[in-house]
Amino acid sequence: MIGFFIKKAFFDGWDNLISLVLMNLGFILVLLAVYGALEVTTFSTPLGILLIGVALLLNSLYNGVVSFQAKEYAWYQRPGFAGFKTGFLLCWKHALIHFALSAIMLAIVFFVIPFYFAYGSMVPFIVGVLMFWIVVACALALMYFFPLAAQLPDDKPLKTLKKAFMILGDNMLFSLFLGIYTVILLALSVVFATIIPGVAGNALSKQVAMKLLMFKYDYLEANPKTSRKHIPWDELLFEEQEKIGKRTLRGMIFPWKE
Numbered sequence: 001m002i003g004f005f006i007k008k009a010f011f012d013g014w015d016n017l018i019s020l021v022l023m024n025l026g027f028i029l030v031l032l033a034v035y036g037a038l039e040v041t042t043f044s045t046p047l048g049i050l051l052i053g054v055a056l057l058l059n060s061l062y063n064g065v066v067s068f069q070a071k072e073y074a075w076y077q078r079p080g081f082a083g084f085k086t087g088f089l090l091c092w093k094h095a096l097i098h099f100a101l102s103a104i105m106l107a108i109v110f111f112v113i114p115f116y117f118a119y120g121s122m123v124p125f126i127v128g129v130l131m132f133w134i135v136v137a138c139a140l141a142l143m144y145f146f147p148l149a150a151q152l153p154d155d156k157p158l159k160t161l162k163k164a165f166m167i168l169g170d171n172m173l174f175s176l177f178l179g180i181y182t183v184i185l186l187a188l189s190v191v192f193a194t195i196i197p198g199v200a201g202n203a204l205s206k207q208v209a210m211k212l213l214m215f216k217y218d219y220l221e222a223n224p225k226t227s228r229k230h231i232p233w234d235e236l237l238f239e240e241q242e243k244i245g246k247r248t249l250r251g252m253i254f255p256w257k258e
Contacts, residue, residue: 001233002177004241005212008074009205011244013197016073016204022081023066024189024198030058031194053103060099063199064091067146070204074211076243087150094149097157101142105135140175141168143182146203147210167213170228178209212237 013020033055041048068087072079079086108131116128144164152160168175182202189198197205215236220226 001212001231001237002174004233004237005209006181008212008240008244009208012073012208013201013204017196019069019073019081020198020200020204021195023069023200024195027062027066027194027199030055030062033058056102056106057095057099060095060102061088061092063203064088064095064098064146064149066200067091067203067207068150070200071147071150071207073204074207090153091146091149094146094157094160097161098142098145101138101161105138108135137165137168140179141165143175143178143206144168144210147206150207151210151214171213174209174213178206181205212240 034052037048037051037055039048040051065084065087068091069079069083072083113128113131113135116124116131119125141161141164144167145160148155148160148163148167149157152163155163182205185197185202185205189196189202192198216231219231219236220228
């Protein structure tokens with residue numbers, strides 16, 4: 001399943017490369033907002049913190065809209081940029097929850113954890129370590145938050161968040177892999193100045209991951225006695241494999257030579 005996930009995420013990204021680049025260019029506005037907020041903190045900390053909050057809200061909203069757009073790409077649809085309006089109307093409530101959790105996590109990382117570590121004794125250190133791992137768990141769960149919101153749009157935000165944690169607990173090894181995969185994408189985004197894969201490529205990869213996991217849960221719902229350790233991935237992914245076909249890097253760049 002992991003091998004096919006990498007393949008599908010890559011080729012879905014390639015097939016929608018121009019759209020992903022354009023969405024990543026839009027994200028530069030969010031980065032400028034973050035930079036401006038950090039600059040303001042040098043002469044006014046309260047105003048800087050307020051503007052950082054605004055930048056975080058813009059980040060959550062933009063990530064939500066892009067994620068809803070990426071969901072269409074993962075399902076082989078081409079909604080066009082008119083889909084942004086629909087995505088915003090569907091995701092803004094989820095984006096507020098995402099913003100609140102992001103703000104809390106950043107506050108814990110930059111203020112609460114250093115506060116406990118500064119004590120220099122064992123008990124506060126243990127508390128700090130526990131809070132660190134809580135933040136890591138929340139970050140891993142949030143990887144599924146917008147994909148679930150897009151693929152199960154009838155769920156309320158808190159129900160979506162609950163499902164995100166349930167999926168994390170049920171797919172811990174894959175979640176760790178997806179977390180590492182996300183870090184690699186972020187590193188590549190820095191190298192390529194956020195143009196590619198960027199926030200859009202990251203969102204698309206998570207939509208692909210969620211789509212494949214949904215196949216698993218649909219199968220388990222239809223076959224409740226099946227062991228979770230014996231999921232017939234070859235059978236479940238057969239149609240997706242047929243849609244992608246036997247593609248190569250050479251054929252992707254020089255299709256007339258295939």
